[in-house]
Amino acid sequence: MKKTLAATALTMSLSAAAPTFSEETKRSAVSMPISMSDIQAVSPAFGKYARETLLGEVWKRPGMSARDRSVVTVAALIARGQIVEMPFYFELALDSGVTPTELSEIITHLAFYSGFPQGMAAVTVAKDVFAARGIGADQLPQESPELLPLNQASEDARAKRVEESVGPVSQGVVEYTTMLFQDVWQRPGLAPRDRSLVTVASLIANGQAGQIGFHLNKAMDNGLTATEASEMLTTLAFYAGWPSVFSAVPIAKDVIEQRPS
Amino acid sequence: MKKTLAATALTMSLSAAAPTFSEETKRSAVSMPISMSDIQAVSPAFGKYARETLLGEVWKRPGMSARDRSVVTVAALIARGQIVEMPFYFELALDSGVTPTELSEIITHLAFYSGFPQGMAAVTVAKDVFAARGIGADQLPQESPELLPLNQASEDARAKRVEESVGPVSQGVVEYTTMLFQDVWQRPGLAPRDRSLVTVASLIANGQAGQIGFHLNKAMDNGLTATEASEMLTTLAFYAGWPSVFSAVPIAKDVIEQRPS
Amino acid sequence: MKKTLAATALTMSLSAAAPTFSEETKRSAVSMPISMSDIQAVSPAFGKYARETLLGEVWKRPGMSARDRSVVTVAALIARGQIVEMPFYFELALDSGVTPTELSEIITHLAFYSGFPQGMAAVTVAKDVFAARGIGADQLPQESPELLPLNQASEDARAKRVEESVGPVSQGVVEYTTMLFQDVWQRPGLAPRDRSLVTVASLIANGQAGQIGFHLNKAMDNGLTATEASEMLTTLAFYAGWPSVFSAVPIAKDVIEQRPS
Known part of the structure; x- marks a missing residue:
């Protein structure tokens, strides 16, 4: 049996890691296309x-819960359509306290922000994850x-x-932006802060x-702390790459400095 | 038999929808990886x-033909390499009046604008769609x-x-840009406006x-109306996500305002 | 047997092309999802x-070795997660003088610049390419x-x-950027210039x-010539699309003009 990145990491050195892996996560991880031995065979x-830096250190950092770090990671994967890593991180999100309703709403919400095709790609993964856990209509948002x-x-x-x-x-665009803000954003299954x-x-x-400043301000209005914003950036450096984060830093700096403390 | 998004939508509520689905589209849709029941099982x-907003409303809006909306949608999918949704929308394009020659030229043209690898990804889908319809060399551009x-x-x-x-x-880059404008753009299989x-x-x-202003101006020189530009943006909000469209709006505004009316 | 783009090109007209294809490349090419007949069936x-312009002309241009052109191409594919074309170009890179150690380090390096998920996607391809060539741990970097x-x-x-x-x-972000520059960049398996x-x-x-200027300057400090930068842009026009290159040109111009000659 091939051991996967997460499963191996768990066995090897991450027993004290912040994210705890359920039996479901481990099973899912086993079916992941990338195993630790695959990675070893290349690099x-x-x-x-x-294993050591990202899962062993970054995920254990104080300042952001594993639940929120899952939310950030899942958002980055959906936004960029990276299907390969979705099964593992969808499972990890559910194990870290993200509810099925919340994951469902995250996918719907990001369909508007990253395009419906990215939302559809996430559906193809989430349906299997939900089915394997027996998550049915009663656990989904209306x-x-x-x-x-x-x-x-x-x-x-x-x-x-906007007008x-x-x-x-x-x-x-004006008309459907109104729908986005008066309908999608107001759905109760995902907190405004999330x-x-x-x-x-x-x-x-x-x-x-162009849109980061407005939405980071709104996030902080909705309860995101500066420490959590800092940890979001640290997490995204690994999942979206350094340049994406470096481009966002000056904008985040302006937002944080100009807010009343 | 699993019903797909489009097939279900057709049966349920879209019998009067602008795009009409041929038997080929329905067959292809049946083989799509995403069905309406999959989506229901997640969100x-x-x-x-x-179903209701995008296929039932947006595609029926006046101001842009279903044929042109197909062209816009197909372009967005090719540009972003979203293979999963290509079969359905390639079929829909052919059913909406886009000719095989035009679809062939769209793929070739966008290989230059989105990179040859995105063009190759589109080829892997289009070859199956063409084969299923019996579209042979006689229907392709020379x-x-x-x-x-x-x-x-x-x-x-x-x-x-450019020099x-x-x-x-x-x-x-100068040399092959000349080839792009004197050869690719001048091929007769796709109208300059398209x-x-x-x-x-x-x-x-x-x-x-950086390139939107120049090409939107050129599009309007080539016959695209301001109403069609508006509907292109409405369509892209759904297929490429709101932020992509919001970033383009100020540029489009400048172009439209500065053109002689 | 289906002939692939490269294999066919080789047979048809590229016997004098700059990149030489080994038996391994030809075998791998045969298993590629895109064949020359597929492309013919669409466009x-x-x-x-x-075939003629990209493989037959661009790859033969003086000013950049096939080895360096492979490095540029592989980097673009990994950065954009374009798995479909990776097998062929990973093989071509190895045939053009890129060592397994270098390819391994390129993947690790770009995991930081394009996100770990893109690095993982490259691993799924590279492990098969390495396995088929019998490349084991002794040929990989420590x-x-x-x-x-x-x-x-x-x-x-x-x-x-950065502080x-x-x-x-x-x-x-500051902490792990230090790790990126003091650890990843200093690994000996890939030259600083590469x-x-x-x-x-x-x-x-x-x-x-935002980051192109700094890194192009660093590249030229590390030995990249202006001619090679020019050819990198020519190659990327085809692999990443014209707009990506046109957006980079003014930045490259500033860098080149402001360097002491």
Whole structure:
């Protein structure tokens, strides 16, 4: 039996690691296309960085829970359509306290921020993960639930801004942006702070600098701390690459410095 | 038999939808990896947005034909290498009036704008779609057809601009850019307006802001209307994600405002 | 037997092409998912550009060795996660003088610059290529080798700059950036000039404009010539698409003009 990265890491040196792997995660990991012996056969050094540095150190850092780190990682994978690593990290997210309802909402939310095709790719993985765990309709969010109450003042300001900037070019975009903010964002299955977190993580992972400032501010309005923002960047350096994070840093710096402390 | 998103949508509520699905599309859809029941098993809400909002509303909007919406969608998928959704949308394009010659030329054209590997990925899907429909060499564009007449003044201006900006850095890039504009762009199998449309859609989908202005202007010179540009953006919001479109909007606004009305 | 792009090209017209294909490459090519007849069945023109222009002309250009062109191509494919074309170009790289140790280090290095998931995707391909050639642990770089000597003055300057710019936002990013520069970059299995070359190629391929200037300067400090930079851009136009290269050109121009000649 091939041992996978995670399974091996667990056996070898990560018994004290922050993320705890359930039997389901280990089973899923076993079916992953990348095993620790595969990595060793190409790059022992990459194996060490993945096992000791990323899973063994970064995931254990204080300042961000394994649950939130899962949310950030899953968002980056969905935003970039990286199917290969999704099964392992979807399992890890569920084991770290992300509920099936939340994972379902993350996928739906990111379909709007990364495109419906990326959402569909995530569905192909999540359906198997859910099926293997016996997660059925009763654990999923309703199609049309009662929405969270809207902050009307803030929504009016948003609508006005979008009408001014986008309206002269595309009324269709204006119309569906309203749906995005009044419907998708207000669904109760994922807390506003978590919607902001996955939005910011997806923007950084995809290098969409223009929207990071607005959404990082909104994330912090919604409860994300500066320490958590710092750890989000540390995590994304590994999952989205250094340049994505370095491009986001000056924007994050401006946001953090200009907020009332 | 699993019903797919499109097949189910057709049966359930889209009998009056703008795109009409041929038997070929339905057969292909049946073999798609994502079915409506898969989506329901992960996110009933995502299913609703895909079925009712995107296929049921957006595709029916006036201002852009289903044929052009197919062209935009196919361009976004090729530009981002999203193979999973290509079979369904290649079929839909052919059913909506895109000819095999045009689809062949779209793939070749976008190989230059998104990289040859993305073109090759599209080939792996298109060959099966063409084979299933019995589309043979007689329906494909020739390898070296008689080219469209060149607008020499406009080409001279382009060549001069590229020589000045790129020449000091890379004569190789200058040389093959000339081939791109004098050979690829002049092939008769795809109208200049459609070449511009797929170019602009690919640039927006890949966040390549620097070239959007030039090519949107060229698209409108080639006959794309402001209404069609607006609907292209509405379509891309769903297929490439909101941030890609929001980054393109100010550029599109400048182009549209500065054109003589 | 289906003939592949490369195999067919070789037989048809490329016997004098710069890259020479070993028996291994030809065997691997045979198993590629894209054959020349596949391309012909979709776009004879794309086939011609791939065969005659790219493999027949660009790869034969003076100014950059086939070995370095392989390095650039492999870097672009890994950075963008384009698995389909990796087997052929990994083989071609090994046939063109890239050692297994170097390919292993390129994958590890780019895991940091394009994200660990892209590195993992490359591992899934490289393990099969290595296995088919009987490349074992003795031909791979050690996990923790003696590192190259650090240029302490330059490293101090980098550390100071990163602490000032990144420190106020994320000490975690600062910490692991130090690891990246003091550990990963100093591994002896890939020359500093080659690390710079793959870094720059990956940044251009992924449109990460903000970091291109710094790393192109570093590449030229490490021995990359202006002619090689020019040919890198020519190669990337085909493998990453024209817009990626056009966005990089003004940055490259500034770097080249401001260097002491």
